[in-house]
Amino acid sequence: MDGFAGLSYEQVVREYGQTVASVCVMRLRSRADAEDCFQNVFLKLLRKSPNFCDESHLKAWLIRVAINECKNYLRDNRRTVSLDALSREPVVFDEEGSDLSWALMKLPDKYREALYLFYAERYTVAEISAILGKNQNTVKTLLRRGREKLREIYGEE
Amino acid sequence: MEIRFDELKNMAFPDEWTEKALALPEKLPESKRFRLRPLYLAAGAACLVLAVFIGVSAWLMKPSETPPVMPAVTRAPETSASAVEAKTEANTESAAATEPTEEPKTEITVSEPAEEPVTEPLPEITVQTEPEPVTDPAETSCCATEPQIASDTTAPTFQPAFPDGCTLIAVFSADRLTEGGVYCRMLDENGAQLGEPDLFDAQHSADVIHSGEKVRATYRPIEKGLKLEEGKAYSIVFYTDSGETLVQSVPMPIQNDLVIMLRG
Numbered sequence: 001m002d003g004f005a006g007l008s009y010e011q012v013v014r015e016y017g018q019t020v021a022s023v024c025v026m027r028l029r030s031r032a033d034a035e036d037c038f039q040n041v042f043l044k045l046l047r048k049s050p051n052f053c054d055e056s057h058l059k060a061w062l063i064r065v066a067i068n069e070c071k072n073y074l075r076d077n078r079r080t081v082s083l084d085a086l087s088r089e090p091v092v093f094d095e096e097g098s099d100l101s102w103a104l105m106k107l108p109d110k111y112r113e114a115l116y117l118f119y120a121e122r123y124t125v126a127e128i129s130a131i132l133g134k135n136q137n138t139v140k141t142l143l144r145r146g147r148e149k150l151r152e153i154y155g156e157e
Numbered sequence: 158m159e160i161r162f163d164e165l166k167n168m169a170f171p172d173e174w175t176e177k178a179l180a181l182p183e184k185l186p187e188s189k190r191f192r193l194r195p196l197y198l199a200a201g202a203a204c205l206v207l208a209v210f211i212g213v214s215a216w217l218m219k220p221s222e223t224p225p226v227m228p229a230v231t232r233a234p235e236t237s238a239s240a241v242e243a244k245t246e247a248n249t250e251s252a253a254a255t256e257p258t259e260e261p262k263t264e265i266t267v268s269e270p271a272e273e274p275v276t277e278p279l280p281e282i283t284v285q286t287e288p289e290p291v292t293d294p295a296e297t298s299c300c301a302t303e304p305q306i307a308s309d310t311t312a313p314t315f316q317p318a319f320p321d322g323c324t325l326i327a328v329f330s331a332d333r334l335t336e337g338g339v340y341c342r343m344l345d346e347n348g349a350q351l352g353e354p355d356l357f358d359a360q361h362s363a364d365v366i367h368s369g370e371k372v373r374a375t376y377r378p379i380e381k382g383l384k385l386e387e388g389k390a391y392s393i394v395f396y397t398d399s400g401e402t403l404v405q406s407v408p409m410p411i412q413n414d415l416v417i418m419l420r421g
Contacts, residue, residue: 013178021174035174042178046185 004045005052013042016059019121020066026112027070029105033077037069044069063121064131067113103153111146118143343383344392346408351383351391 004012020041024034044065052058104112117123117131125143129136343351385391390408397403 009182010179013175017175017178035171035177038174039177039181042181043185046181 004049005055005058007055007058009042009046012045012058012062016062019059020062022116022120023063023066023113024070026104026116027067027109028073033073037066037073040069041066060127060131063117067132103150106153107146107149110142111149114139114142115146115150340397341393341395343385344394344408346390348392351385 007015017038021034021038024037024041025031028034028037041062045062050061052061104115107115113132114128117128118125123131125136125139128134129139132139134142345351392406392408394405395403
């Protein structure tokens with residue numbers, strides 16, 4: 001099998017599994033659903049085997065595919081609600097004292113995604129706009145409002 | 158208060174996920190093999206059954222269709238046969254030969270009655286146009302763009318839930334430069350805001366609106382989860398990111414398939 005931007009498949013999974021898992025969990029809020037999408041992302045990577053320019057291209061592709069997978073999953077399962085999703089607590093974040101993740105889970109998807117990509121993945125506004133397919137000003141607005149909402153949630157608790 | 162986002166990177170997820178993902182390349186060919194073979198077999202069997210069915214049905218239909226086909230086949234060479242018939246003397250046969258040639262003429266005469274039904278509905282249409290003016294006064298505020306619906310439903314009935322097709326459209330010229338896009342919110346009769354205070358985006362493509370630019374913003378309340386009640390009046394406000402009102406409608410009752418145009 002050909003490599004992916006110079007990495008083997010195993011290296012890709014170990015290197016970017018964390019990122020893909022985070023995107024899936026934050027979008028779906030359910031461990032089981034997120035796992036399905038997580039596997040689907042790497043299944044697509046294997047089946048399509050795209051040519052990547054470099055690792056950043058590979059990473060952006062994985063995030064984009066993960067977001068699309070989650071959207072498709074939510075669309076296909078719109079009428080069903082998993083038991084995991086019903087609980088208010090985050091499912092996968094089991095680190096002690098990780099109340100940020102808990103607060104993030106209370107945010108709408110669009111804010112959560114933008115905040116995660118900006119702060120955790122260290123993407124720039126321009127890169128986020130390319131990944132999410134949104135205008136840069138929209139991304140800025142999402143970040144600003146997301147921060148405000150996060151602050152409100154922290155203030156409430 | 159400082160918010161640390163680094164901990165998101167340390168988010169734990171089970172090792173099983175990684176193990177399963179690593180096992181995907183081994184499973185991939187097998188899964189293809191197991192999935193595709195039955196699929197091909199089923200498709201092949203279905204095609205075979207279909208072909209047999211078509212063949213048998215065609216064979217069964219053939220004898221019943223052949224008698225009417227035969228005269229049709231004999232009619233075609235009638236033009237050449239008529240020349241042969243000219244050599245023969247039988248008047249009755251020639252008369253019989255001329256009959257089919259006249260048949261198309263009779264068919265043309267048959268087509269005349271076909272025109273009659275076309276003329277028949279015409280008075281019906283004029284009858285339908287009569288009740289339309291009766292329905293017009295009922296639809297005063299609605300600038301409906303579907304005259305067909307208006308003619309079909311003589312008495313417009315409003316659905317209890319807000320219809321999916323309802324779209325609020327604001328068209329106005331910006332009098333100043335604004336950034337951050339156009340937002341929309343709905344107010345009830347008392348001026349109270351419906352839904353979340355920051356319902357995001359009015360689906361305006363540009364995020365920067367220059368002074369004098371023509372803005373067309375659309376808003377679909379049903380997509381925002383708003384429950385609007387028939388007959389009650391609502392007003393719509395389109396505003397900027399900074400909260401400045403760009404255009405606001407007067408309260409107006411909601412009707413089925415209503416398209417509200419605001420011009421500022």
